[in-house]
Every structure is written in structure tokens, then in C-alpha cells.
Amino acid sequence: MMCQLFPYAEPVTRWLEPEQQRAWRAYVRMQGELNAHLSRQMSVDSDISMADFAVLVQLTDTPDERVRVLELARYLHWEKSRISHHVARMEKRGLVRRENCRSDGRGSFVVLTDQGRSAIEAAAPAHAETVNKLVFDLLDDSEVQALREISEKIFTRLTTGECAAVIARCDADDPMEVVPEEGGCPEA
Amino acid sequence: MMCQLFPYAEPVTRWLEPEQQRAWRAYVRMQGELNAHLSRQMSVDSDISMADFAVLVQLTDTPDERVRVLELARYLHWEKSRISHHVARMEKRGLVRRENCRSDGRGSFVVLTDQGRSAIEAAAPAHAETVNKLVFDLLDDSEVQALREISEKIFTRLTTGECAAVIARCDADDPMEVVPEEGGCPEA
DNA sequence: CGGGAATAGTTGACACATCATCCACGTTCG
DNA sequence: CGAACGTGGATGATGTGTCAACTATTCCCG
Numbered sequence: 201m202m203c204q205l206f207p208y209a210e211p212v213t214r215w216l217e218p219e220q221q222r223a224w225r226a227y228v229r230m231q232g233e234l235n236a237h238l239s240r241q242m243s244v245d246s247d248i249s250m251a252d253f254a255v256l257v258q259l260t261d262t263p264d265e266r267v268r269v270l271e272l273a274r275y276l277h278w279e280k281s282r283i284s285h286h287v288a289r290m291e292k293r294g295l296v297r298r299e300n301c302r303s304d305g306r307g308s309f310v311v312l313t314d315q316g317r318s319a320i321e322a323a324a325p326a327h328a329e330t331v332n333k334l335v336f337d338l339l340d341d342s343e344v345q346a347l348r349e350i351s352e353k354i355f356t357r358l359t360t361g362e363c364a365a366v367i368a369r370c371d372a373d374d375p376m377e378v379v380p381e382e383g384g385c386p387e388a
Numbered sequence: 389m390m391c392q393l394f395p396y397a398e399p400v401t402r403w404l405e406p407e408q409q410r411a412w413r414a415y416v417r418m419q420g421e422l423n424a425h426l427s428r429q430m431s432v433d434s435d436i437s438m439a440d441f442a443v444l445v446q447l448t449d450t451p452d453e454r455v456r457v458l459e460l461a462r463y464l465h466w467e468k469s470r471i472s473h474h475v476a477r478m479e480k481r482g483l484v485r486r487e488n489c490r491s492d493g494r495g496s497f498v499v500l501t502d503q504g505r506s507a508i509e510a511a512a513p514a515h516a517e518t519v520n521k522l523v524f525d526l527l528d529d530s531e532v533q534a535l536r537e538i539s540e541k542i543f544t545r546l547t548t549g550e551c552a553a554v555i556a557r558c559d560a561d562d563p564m565e566v567v568p569e570e571g572g573c574p575e576a
Numbered sequence: 577c578g579g580g581a582a583t584a585g586t587t588g589a590c591a592c593a594t595c596a597t598c599c600a601c602g603t604t605c606g
Numbered sequence: 607c608g609a610a611c612g613t614g615g616a617t618g619a620t621g622t623g624t625c626a627a628c629t630a631t632t633c634c635c636g
Contacts, residue, residue, distance in 0.1 A: 213517065220524050220532055230546070234546060269584070278623090281623085305630075307584055331412060339538065344408055346534040346538065348415070353527070357526055473592075492614080496614080584632095586630100588625105588627085591623085597617085600616100601612105
């Protein structure tokens with residue numbers, strides 16, 4: 201009824217085409233299984249989780265082995281509160297330690313402990329092996345390249361333009377309602 | 389020291405090659421962002437979660453709109469306890485309802501309610517639109533095919549052979565220690 | 577200098593996933 | 607029949623992620 205009057209007010213749904221449908225379902229299931237398997241394997245081979253691992257990688261990648269909390273959040277694309285909770289738990293297990301920042305009274309550092317270092321050193325080889333066995337042993341060079349290109353395209357789409365607005369929570373705390381921009385897809 | 393004595397007991401770690409490294413990091417970040425974005429978008433556009441959506445899809449795909457709990461678990465590759473908890477929450481919100489199975493006193497069905505049906509019908513179009521915008525608008529046919537083939541390869545690897553043993557929790561409850569098979573990678 | 581805004585980080589409540597355990601029912605076989 | 611074992615499913619404890627406040631500091635600008 202009112203469709204004719206406001207043709208663009210209620211656009212016909214763009215469903216996925218059959219080929220896309222198949223690709224999407226394959227991707228979704230693969231991704232779910234792969235995540236589950238990597239997590240499980242990580243906690244079998246070591247006593248840290250994938251999340252712990254990610255944090256520890258950032259710390260070991262830093263010369264000082266100390267990183268500001270929001271720095272961590274930005275790099276991992278996590279929310280600051282997630283970092284805060286997670287670091288608290290890791291601290292309780294002795295993997296990291298918090299330290300106050302002298303140059304900025306609000307800030308604090310997350311610092312790698314010896315125990316944290318040995319934990320990641322113990323976990324890394326098995327994890328690499330797992331990734332090889334589950335992924336790269338199955339793919340030839342062109343597939344590796346395709347995986348990378350596809351991933352980069354989607355990632356870029358997600359972190360630029362309108363999508364980035366939502367992520368902006370990470371940088372600015374209160375995006376002031378993030379005006380949805382009426383017309384749909386302005387594209388940066 | 390003992391490496392020379394037992395050469396295969398402590399194999400040199402297979403790290404990822406640079407190209408693989410890049411592809412892997414791209415994939416991991418993309419996948420994380422994409423999941424986050426899909427979930428967020430789903431709860432903005434409707435009042436159900438991705439998990440709810442997955443369950444409701446299964447129910448609507450069934451002629452009877454009723455599915456046995458473990459059937460659901462197997463299809464979604466979830467654990468039975470996850471299903472159980474989740475269905476409990478969904479029931480509390482009126483999206484589904486439990487019903488006893490007359491032919492098997494232990495079993496129970498999960499049944500779609502009218503409210504559940506309208507919830508998924510309301511959510512589906514926006515979700516399809518999101519997937520199109522974030523994924524398929526960016527990929528040409530060959531990339532869609534590549535995505536599917538890569539996903540299927542990895543998924544197959546994950547659900548057959550030694551890996552499947554761990555998943556077996558889903559079918560058999562107590563795999564009796566799942567003997568790790570000494571030698572590493574026997575391959576089914 | 578003083579006072580509001582932005583920034584860094586924490587906290588608590590809640591939703592969710594996992595694990596181990598438990599119970600009710602069914603199957604099998606003596 | 608009835609004991610032993612397998613199966614379908616529920617439950618509670620615990621760890622983790624998200625959201626919405628909240629605190630404390632610093633920045634900005636008159």
C-alpha cells in the first residue's frame with residue numbers, strides 16, 4: 201500500500217544470492233568451529249586463553265614490555281572495560297602487573313611479569329603449530345593471498361566510514377548519539 | 389641435549405611464514421570485527437541476538453517448527469548445555485516454548501512461538517542487508533567462490549579425523565579420556 | 577586562578593559459554 | 607523382572623564480555 205507512495209521508505213530486502221548464501225554459511229560455520237578449536241587447543245597446550253595470549257603478545261611486542269591500558273584497547277580493538285576486567289583477572293594469576301603512570305596521574309601501565317613471559321613462550325609454538333595444521337597446511341599460495349585480500353577488504357570496510365562511527369566508542373567515549381545519517385550509506 | 393637423542397620428541401617449531409603471518413593476522417582481526425559488528429547491528433535492528441537468530445532459523449527451517457534439543461545442538465554445533473541454558477532464556481522472553489516428547493519421556497521439543505516467528509521475520513531483512521553491505525558488496529564472484537572453498541576446506545579439516553574427536557563431546561558425552569594417539573597426526 | 581569539559585581507567589550488574597554434575601528415562605541382557 | 611549402563615536434558619558454579627555509571631585527573635579557556 202504505502203510502498204507505492206514512498207518507494208524508498210521501505211526498500212525491497214536484498215537477500216543473499218544462492219552462491220553468496222552458500223559461501224556465507226560455509227564461512228560462518230568454519231569461523232565458529234575454528235575459534236572454538238583454537239581456544240580449546242590453547243587451553244589444552246598451555247594454561248592461558250586466547251584472550252590472555254593476545255594481551256601477552258602485545259606486551260612482548262613492546263620494547264618496554266609495558267603498555268598503557270587504552271593503547272592495549274586500541275590495538276586489540278577491545279573496549280576499555282573489557283581490558284580492565286581482563287587485566288584484573290590476569291593480574292590475579294600473576295601474568296601481568298599494573299603500575300601507575302607518573303607522567304599522567306589518571307593512567308596506568310600493564311606490565312609483563314616473568315611468569316607472563318614464560319607463559320606466552322610456552323604457548324606460542326603449539327599455537328603456531330595448530331594454526332598451521334588447521335589452516336595453512338590446507339591452502340596453497342593463491343588461497344593464502346585470497347584469504348588475506350578478502351579479510352583486508354572486509355576489515356577496511358568495518359573500520360572506515362559509517363561503520364567506524366560505532367567503533368569510535370573506543371576512542372571517544374560518548375559519540376553524542378552518533379547521528380545515523382538519514383540516507384543510508386554515505387561512504388567515507 | 390636430549391634433542392639429539394629423541395629427534396621427533398621435540399620438533400622444531402613450525403612458525404608461520406611471512407605471507408601466512410600477514411594473512412592470518414588479517415583474518416583474525418577481520419573475523420573479530422565482523423562478529424562484533426554483526427552482533428551489535430543485530431541488537432540495534434531488532435531485539436534478538438545472533439545466538440537467538442541462529443536458533444530461530446533452525447526452528448523456522450523445520451516443517452513442524454519444533455526441534456528436539458539435541459537435534460538443535462548438533463546442527464548448530466553447540467553443546468547441549470549451551471542449548472539448554474539458551475533455550476531457557478529464550479523461553480523466558482517468549483520466543484520459544486518447551487514441550488514434552490510423548491514418544492520419549494526424557495526428551496523435549498523446542499517449539500517456535502508466534503512471538504518468536506515475528507521476531508525472526510523482523511530481524512532477517514536487516515541482517516541480510518548488513519551481510520551484503522559488510523561482505524558481499526565488496527567481493528566479486530571469484531572471491532565469493534574462494535571464500536567458500538577456503539571455508540569448506542578448513543571446516544572439513546575441523547570436523548573430520550582427529551579434530552572431530554574433541555567435537556565428539558556433542559554426540560558422546562564421555563569420550564573416555566580420548567587417547568591422544570602418541571604419534572601426533574595420524575590423519576583419518 | 578577557577579570551573580567545566582574531556583580523558584584514563586574502574587566498577588557493578590547482567591548476558592552468555594563452559595564445565596562438571598545430576599537426574600529421569602530407556603535399553604539391554606541376565 | 608531388575609540391575610547396569612547409555613542417553614536426553616537440566617542445573618549450578620565459574621570465567622568472560624558488554625553496558626552504563628562512576629571516580630579521578632588533566633586540559634582548556636575565560
